[in-house]
Amino acid sequence: MKVLKFGGTSVGSPERIKNVASLITESGEPTFIVLSAMSGTTNSLVEICDYLYKKNPEGANEVINNLEKIYLKHVQELYSTDEFKSKTSDFLTEMFNYLRTFTKDIFTSFEEKNIVAQGEIMSTNMMVNYLQEIGIQAVLLNALDFMRTDKNAEPDLQHIKDKLQAIMKDNEGNQIYITQGFICRNAYGEIDNLQRGGSDYTASLIGASLPAEEIQIWTDIDGMHNNDPRIVEHTDAIRQLNFEEAAELAYFGAKILHPTCVQPAKYAGIPVRLKNTIDPKADGTIIDNVLVRGKIKAVAAKDNITAIKIKSSRMLLATGFLRKIFEIFETYQTPIDMIATSEVGVSMSIDNDAHLNLIVDELKKYGTVTVDSNMCIICVVGDLDWSNLGFETWATDALKDIPVRMISYGGSNYNISFLIKETDKKRALQSLSNTLFKK
Secondary structure (H helix, E strand, C coil): CEEEEECHHHCCCCHHHHHHHHHCCCCCCCEEEECCCCCHHHHHHHHHHHHHCCCCCHHHHHHHHHHHHHHHHHHHHCCCHHHHHHHHHHHHHHHHHHHHHHHCCCCHHHHHHHHHHHHHHHHHHHHHHHHHHCCEEEEECCCCHCCCEEECCCCCCCHHHHHHHHHHHHHCCCCEEEEEEEEEEECCCCCCCCCCCCHHHHHHHHHCCCCEEEEEEEEEECEEEEEEECCCCCCCCCCCEEEEHHHHHCCCCCCCCCCHHHHHHHHCCCCCEEEECCCCCCCEEECCCCCCCCCEEEEEEEEEEEEEEECCCCHCEEEEEEHHHHHHHHHHCCCCCCEEEEECCCEEEEEECCHHHHHHHCCCCCEEEEEEEEEEEEEEEEECCCCCCCHHHHHHHHHCCCCCEEEEECCCCCEEEECCCCCHHHHHHHHHHHCCCCC
């Protein structure tokens, strides 16, 4: 069995829902489908929550009413029989009435997670109803019945596997199995979520639990490209990536794939294929355990980076200096992306500046602190083992006319990263493409 995940844009309209239905049924083989909420829905649900936090139920009700009109219009376009139009309309009306109940009560983060979960619940019901209308044996499996996180908010892998395999056994004989991405229950049984964009993660967890033959992530682009096609001219789709290479690209800015997605698939040895709903015949990108030696694969960029440098001559060679620095970032739950050290100083980059002022105040106890904002990390990914002579030179040569604040090389065998100003991003990405991937 294959596991196929479709994002919000792939099911963003009645026409696209029909296209997805055609894609998932053409093989005639049993297939497991993971769906996101229809595009725009999660943003509307978050907006509802924002109004309720601000104690503005009128604003929340207006968003609910507008969203309901959109969905009921979709119903009229999607279904051809009165039976399924009525069945789906009744379900959606019940769902939106349920959302309205939150405008009358005290609002907390628990209610917020409950509201945000409704997008996936609506999209999966609409899809399974459409499949049943056109005569497909399809069954809806509620992700809240098997997808769970533990007390550390990490997926409870054994629970997911045991529950899912039991549910699949109880529903044998169907062609299409559908469930919601993103949503789950936490260790206390409350509705929760894996994180924003976590439908990729859901698909990977399900694929590892079944186990699946292959996990497919369907979006509206032809696989992962060797550079950002929105910025750089003449990019190409990458046909194969190693799991480690894919993880580096996802973390450092490649939007097509969620950074955590590949982990369960990697550990289970299940390939992940990135496919295009607009061009389903395109090869896409396969991610597996194969490492193509001696090749640079792609470039990615991560924006909104802040660089922090602490210089302290009195801490020269002092033991415990780095520990004290890292503890400050740990206290404020702020991960570090890149780091470079010298005998009297340390430079670090972060992508979350929510606690920047507090962090800087703490760091000033140990030295002089300099902050550079509006920075960007450019990551070059491939077989960058140090034994490959000259590979790092190709990347640095491409940036010879661009000021580089930091370089990180050697922490991984799969990337070399450069910290530059955001204003130099486009020029840097284009220069890297011209140097590394020219025909």
